[in-house]
Amino acid sequence: MTRTRGTVVGSLAAAAVVVLAGCGLDRGGAVAAGDRPVRLERMSETGPPGSLGCASDRVLVRFRADVPDGPARERLRAHGFPDAHAIPAVRVYSARTAPGVSVAEALTALRGDGAVESAGPDPRTRIADVPNDPYFGAYQYNLRNLGGYLEIGGGLRVRLTAGADVKAVPAWDEVRGDPGVVIAVLDTGVDRNHPDLAYKVVGPGRDFVNGDDSADDDHWHGTHVAGIAAADTDNGVGIAGVARGCRVLPVKVVDNRGDGYYSWMIDGIVWATDQGAGVINVSLGGDVPDPYLEDACRYARDHGAVVVAAAGNSGGPVLYPAAYDETVLAVAASDADDAIASFSSFGPEVDVAAPGVWLLGPVPQAYVGPGRPPYVFASGTSAAAPQAAGLAALIRSLKPDLAPEQIMWIIRYTANDINAASLPGRDDRAGYGRINMERALVPYIIR
Amino acid sequence: MEERDRRRRSALALAVLALLAAGRAEAKQFHVTSFSAGLAYDHFARTVAWGGGGPSKLRAHAFGAQAEVGFSGGLVFSFAAGFSLVNPSRLAFGTLPISLEFRGANMSGLSLAAEAAAPVKRAGRFEIGAAGRIVYSSGAARSWPLEGFAVEGRATGRPDWLELSAGPRLAYLAFGPRIVPFAEVSARLLWAGFRMAETLGELGGEETSRVRGDFALALALGAEVRVGGPVKVKVKAGLAAGGGGADGLFSIGALYGF
Numbered sequence: 001m002t003r004t005r006g007t008v009v010g011s012l013a014a015a016a017v018v019v020l021a022g023c024g025l026d027r028g029g030a031v032a033a034g035d036r037p038v039r040l041e042r043m044s045e046t047g048p049p050g051s052l053g054c055a056s057d058r059v060l061v062r063f064r065a066d067v068p069d070g071p072a073r074e075r076l077r078a079h080g081f082p083d084a085h086a087i088p089a090v091r092v093y094s095a096r097t098a099p100g101v102s103v104a105e106a107l108t109a110l111r112g113d114g115a116v117e118s119a120g121p122d123p124r125t126r127i128a129d130v131p132n133d134p135y136f137g138a139y140q141y142n143l144r145n146l147g148g149y150l151e152i153g154g155g156l157r158v159r160l161t162a163g164a165d166v167k168a169v170p171a172w173d174e175v176r177g178d179p180g181v182v183i184a185v186l187d188t189g190v191d192r193n194h195p196d197l198a199y200k201v202v203g204p205g206r207d208f209v210n211g212d213d214s215a216d217d218d219h220w221h222g223t224h225v226a227g228i229a230a231a232d233t234d235n236g237v238g239i240a241g242v243a244r245g246c247r248v249l250p251v252k253v254v255d256n257r258g259d260g261y262y263s264w265m266i267d268g269i270v271w272a273t274d275q276g277a278g279v280i281n282v283s284l285g286g287d288v289p290d291p292y293l294e295d296a297c298r299y300a301r302d303h304g305a306v307v308v309a310a311a312g313n314s315g316g317p318v319l320y321p322a323a324y325d326e327t328v329l330a331v332a333a334s335d336a337d338d339a340i341a342s343f344s345s346f347g348p349e350v351d352v353a354a355p356g357v358w359l360l361g362p363v364p365q366a367y368v369g370p371g372r373p374p375y376v377f378a379s380g381t382s383a384a385a386p387q388a389a390g391l392a393a394l395i396r397s398l399k400p401d402l403a404p405e406q407i408m409w410i411i412r413y414t415a416n417d418i419n420a421a422s423l424p425g426r427d428d429r430a431g432y433g434r435i436n437m438e439r440a441l442v443p444y445i446i447r
Numbered sequence: 448m449e450e451r452d453r454r455r456r457s458a459l460a461l462a463v464l465a466l467l468a469a470g471r472a473e474a475k476q477f478h479v480t481s482f483s484a485g486l487a488y489d490h491f492a493r494t495v496a497w498g499g500g501g502p503s504k505l506r507a508h509a510f511g512a513q514a515e516v517g518f519s520g521g522l523v524f525s526f527a528a529g530f531s532l533v534n535p536s537r538l539a540f541g542t543l544p545i546s547l548e549f550r551g552a553n554m555s556g557l558s559l560a561a562e563a564a565a566p567v568k569r570a571g572r573f574e575i576g577a578a579g580r581i582v583y584s585s586g587a588a589r590s591w592p593l594e595g596f597a598v599e600g601r602a603t604g605r606p607d608w609l610e611l612s613a614g615p616r617l618a619y620l621a622f623g624p625r626i627v628p629f630a631e632v633s634a635r636l637l638w639a640g641f642r643m644a645e646t647l648g649e650l651g652g653e654e655t656s657r658v659r660g661d662f663a664l665a666l667a668l669g670a671e672v673r674v675g676g677p678v679k680v681k682v683k684a685g686l687a688a689g690g691g692g693a694d695g696l697f698s699i700g701a702l703y704g705f
Contacts, residue, residue: 443546
């Protein structure tokens, strides 16, 4: 995050930036403060990535070849399966267990039947619907972490722990985002010509730095943040965004060096709220509290907008506005191993964490130069916050009647307590834990 | 919509027929001729669409005490009260802060039922009559823990349902009073509600999923059998066809006449 002048905003939360280049990836220049080593040594014990488990009320049964259909069905009825469905071509019956009978009990009974050749649980499936964005599978570990390594380029290789992600894919089966839900990105502006954002930006936005109606990005940070939150997804280009169906409202409140004033941020929050933004992402902040800034955050909340802000990259106290506990969701940064990044600011105001180390996002072509893919890896709570903002937008898409406070509580309560071993429960480093889109959006099953 | 109206009109016609029959019988005389009491069990399954969602099965059981009062002219009123068990399945509660999907579980409750039956016309060995019935079940609340979240939570569900049925009954009297087989056609309308409340830390909410007047046409075969002395057994089984498909129904009761 960038430091400030006077009562200035700062903190474009980038701890380090690496440019994506062609097939290989080479290292770019580091930006801003907070560049600290990232722990990546530990490996995870989690099971096979993407495992869906088995149905809790279904089994598959194969009878011996000499058992005709009639007797087979009679035996199934006797075992408590009244509605078995036969698949004769493979000699299998699909049967639902009776209420109150577990799959384990049912299988024990079936396997004890001499007429049964084999019986097993019915594994779950899911449509193989992952985005076709070319960088999704290889680089966006934050959305779906299958383990292995993240090849950043320039000799930099990061070990990934399977499951250390925000569980985006199962959540997208539930909701992909309503185009009517807009995420305001208060930042350096957004590159509206970027191929991953051109169809996602609702308009030219507002530039409070230069006092005009064109919030173009003359830096890179705002475009990166906007892409993480809501890049065009399944478009065969670049990356996938968290709130893949929602749109982006650019609001420029920091200049081309990443500096700004609270007044610009206050203006931006109020303007975005008045434009109907459902979520406001603020991947920046300042060191000092300010009642007017707090009032702006309250104004946004009271008018239905969820304000999400980066905690900061100094490893010190949480920045403002993230530190406004009642009105702003403060987001810390975790890494590809589900450990909290060493640079991530901490304090009682931290609500949740999201991956914020080596996040790939779009940037203006001018930033990387001609001939290179307009994407960079960057680290910081700036990259973590837009994932929580994207989740807030998806919740709002699914449940438009919820109040901002309710959306914030859903995000908190459904997080994974990633540092439970050392700090069980809510703590000042990870808050309630790393956000979990699946738990927040996919229905909880009662039986 | 037209189909729905047509079904409603059919149901109304059958109900009116049943009521007219009961009224006609009542108009003749009004003397109590018999009183019996006993136990009864009722079951029906119904494929319904909760809240306009996809089809799901609702299975209901009611077991309780029954009293039957017979009047001159053949009019019979019966009342039942007891326990009910209902198992709705696949209900989605998508507006709660944490969406819930209820995959089915037995929910207990109390049920009340009233039935009226009356003969309308006798033709040789056959007797045409009409019957109408109303059953209401008020479910008891049941709770489930919400696990895996940062704070403890609970979901509490409570189902209620009401079924109205009415239609003609054709009885065969050739076997005398000891065995009276009958066939019954009835229009059945079902209303049901499943209220789910959720609490999770600072979050809370309540949502009710409903079935509003789901229509089915049922055909049932049954018999009233005097098994000895004052004991009478009534048994009935059939199929009900509605928008969601065909489902089964069954009832049996044993009554002791005083």
